[in-house]
Amino acid sequence: MQTYDLEANGLRGLNSALQELNGSSNKTAWEIVNPKGSHAIAVGLNSPVEVTVKGSTGYYCAGMNQQATVRVEGSVGPGVAENMMSGTVIVEGDASQYAGATGHGGLLVIKGNASSRCGISMKGIDIVVHGNIGHMCAFMGQAGNLVVLGDAGDALGDSCYEARFFVRGSVKSLGADCIEKEMRPEHIEILKDLLARAGADAKPEEFKRYGSARKLYNFDVDNAQAY
Amino acid sequence: MCGIVGLFLKDKSLEPKLGDMLTDMLITMTDRGPDSAGIAIYGSEAGGRTKLTVQSDAPDEAFDGLDGALAEALSTDVSIRVIDTHAVLDVPAGKSEEARAALAELRPGMRVMSAGDTIEIYKEVGLPEKVAERFNVRGMSGTHGIGHTRMATESAVTTEGAHPFSTGSDQCLVHNGSLSNHNSLRRKLQRDGVRIESQNDTEVGAAYLTWKMQHGATLGEALEGTLEDLDGFFNFVVGTKDGFGVVRDPIACKPAVMAETDQYVAFGSEYRALVNLPGIEDARVWEPEPATVYFWNH
CATH class of the missing domain: 3.60.20.10 (Aminohydrolase, N-terminal nucleophile (Ntn) domain)
Structure with missing residues (x-):
C-alpha cells in the first residue's frame, strides 16, 4: 500500500505516478489522503491499480478511467468517472452533476445521491445509484444501464437511444420519447448482476424499466413545423 | 464562471x-x-446609526473633508472611516436617502456600495487575495x-x-x-x-x-x-x-x-x-x- 498526501505533494505528482503504471498488470494499492475537494484526482488511469481517496473530491475525479478501481470515501464534485471506458468507480457519498457522463464502459457506483444529468450521453457504462438522482439524467443515453434505488427527477431519459433505466422509486417525469417498458426475464438477470456487483440490497422485481420509444429516431413529417 | x-x-x-x-x-x-x-x-450595529459604504477611484481627493462637508449638508454629526478606495460614513438612522442625495452633489464621481445598519461592501478589480488584503477583510x-x-x-x-x-x-x-x-x-x-x-x-x-x-x-x-x-x-x-x-x-x-x-x-x-x-x-x-x-x- 502506497500513501500519497495530495495537499503536501500536489496533483501532478499523483496523476503521473498513477499513470506510470498504465499498460502494466501491476495490481498495486494506493491511498490518497487530504484530497480536500481537489479536481481531477486519479484521471487517465489504465491499469488494474486500486486507488482509495480518503475524503471528498472536486471536479472530474477518476475521469477517463480504464481497468482501475477508484473508491472515494467521501462525496465527489461534477463529472466523476466522465468518459469511463472500463474498471470500477465507487463513491461512498453523494455525486454532483453529470456523474458518469459519456461513459463507454465499466461500473460507477454511487452510494448516496447523484444530482442532475447523471449518465448524460452514456454510451455503455453501467451506473448504480443507491439514493436518488436529479433532473435530466441519461439525456441522449445511447447504451448501458442506469439503476436507481431511490427516486428519479424530471425528464429522465430525454431523447434517449438504447440505454436502459431501472428505477425502484418514483420518477418525477419522463423526458421526450422515454417510456416505461415491460420487465422481461433478461432484464431481471441484468439487474440482479448489477445490484450484486454494486453491493445494493434490493430485489430486481421491485424496479420498473424505462427506455426509448424510438419515435425520435427518424424524421417525422408531422413534426416539420416544429423546426 | x-x-x-x-x-x-x-x-x-x-x-x-x-x-x-x-x-x-x-x-x-x-x-x-x-x-x-x-x-x-x-458587522456590529451601533444603535440609531446607519452606515454608508462609498468608493472612489480617487480616494485621496474624494474622502478629504468628506465627513465635514456631509455633516454640514445634513446639519448633523457624521464620522468617516477610510479603508483604501472605500470609506464607511456613519450617519444618524433615517438620514440615509438624504445622505445619498447630498453625496451625489458633493462628490459626483463617488459610488455608494451599500447602506444599512450593519452591512459594509468592499469590492475592487484584482486578484481576490490582493482585494482582501487591501481592505484587511481578515481582520473583520x-x-x-x-x-x-x-x-x-x-x-x-x-x-x-x-x-x-x-x-x-x-x-x-x-x-x-x-x-x-x-x-x-x-x-x-x-x-x-x-x-x-x-x-x-x-x-x-x-x-x-x-x-x-x-x-x-x-x-x-x-x-x-x-x-x-x-x-x-x-x-x-x-x-x-x-x-x-x-x-x-x-x-x-x-x-x-x-x-x-x-x-x-x-x-x-x-x-x-x-x-x-x-x-x-x-x-x-x-x-x-x-x-x-x-x-x-x-
Whole structure:
C-alpha cells in the first residue's frame, strides 16, 4: 500500500505516478489522503491499480478511467468517472452533476445521491445509484444501464437511444420519447448482476424499466413545423 | 464562471473570525474568478446609526473633508472611516436617502456600495487575495458575510461590475451565471423608477429583488419570483440584516455546495472552499436543489 498526501505533494505528482503504471498488470494499492475537494484526482488511469481517496473530491475525479478501481470515501464534485471506458468507480457519498457522463464502459457506483444529468450521453457504462438522482439524467443515453434505488427527477431519459433505466422509486417525469417498458426475464438477470456487483440490497422485481420509444429516431413529417 | 462563498454564523464565538474564514474561502475560489473580488460583511450595529459604504477611484481627493462637508449638508454629526478606495460614513438612522442625495452633489464621481445598519461592501478589480488584503477583510468580525470572485462575461471588468450588489438597505446579492433577459428587464424596472447604475446583468437581478420587495414581497417571495421572471443561469446568494438566502435556477448548471453545523451555514461554489471550516468533517454537506429557495435567519 502506497500513501500519497495530495495537499503536501500536489496533483501532478499523483496523476503521473498513477499513470506510470498504465499498460502494466501491476495490481498495486494506493491511498490518497487530504484530497480536500481537489479536481481531477486519479484521471487517465489504465491499469488494474486500486486507488482509495480518503475524503471528498472536486471536479472530474477518476475521469477517463480504464481497468482501475477508484473508491472515494467521501462525496465527489461534477463529472466523476466522465468518459469511463472500463474498471470500477465507487463513491461512498453523494455525486454532483453529470456523474458518469459519456461513459463507454465499466461500473460507477454511487452510494448516496447523484444530482442532475447523471449518465448524460452514456454510451455503455453501467451506473448504480443507491439514493436518488436529479433532473435530466441519461439525456441522449445511447447504451448501458442506469439503476436507481431511490427516486428519479424530471425528464429522465430525454431523447434517449438504447440505454436502459431501472428505477425502484418514483420518477418525477419522463423526458421526450422515454417510456416505461415491460420487465422481461433478461432484464431481471441484468439487474440482479448489477445490484450484486454494486453491493445494493434490493430485489430486481421491485424496479420498473424505462427506455426509448424510438419515435425520435427518424424524421417525422408531422413534426416539420416544429423546426 | 465565478466563485461564491458565504458564511452565516450561528455560534457567536466565531464572529471575531468571520473575516478570516471568509478570506480563506474567497482566495480558494480565485481560479473561478481572478478578475475582481468583493465581500459584503454584516458587522456590529451601533444603535440609531446607519452606515454608508462609498468608493472612489480617487480616494485621496474624494474622502478629504468628506465627513465635514456631509455633516454640514445634513446639519448633523457624521464620522468617516477610510479603508483604501472605500470609506464607511456613519450617519444618524433615517438620514440615509438624504445622505445619498447630498453625496451625489458633493462628490459626483463617488459610488455608494451599500447602506444599512450593519452591512459594509468592499469590492475592487484584482486578484481576490490582493482585494482582501487591501481592505484587511481578515481582520473583520461579523455575524455573516458573502464573498464573490468574478470572471466577467456580461459586462466590463470594473469596480462597479464587481459583486456584491446592494439591493436595498442591508441587502446584498452575488451571482454566478449569466442572465439573458437583463436588457428588457432593466428597461422595465427603470420605467418603474428603480435605480440601476451599470450595464451589468447581476445588478438587474439585484434591482429586481429590491423592486419586488418595494411592492410588498418578502425576500423569500422575491427570490421565488426570480424563477419566473429571470431568464438565464443563476446561483444567487443574498444577505439581509439578519438573514442569508440561496436560490438556483431550474437548470442548475452552476455548481453549489452547502454545509451546515451547529456553528454555521456555509455556501461554496465548490467543496474546496469549505474544507478548512471547523467541524466540516461532521457537517451536513449537500448540493442545493434547483428552483428551491433556502433561507436562514438569526
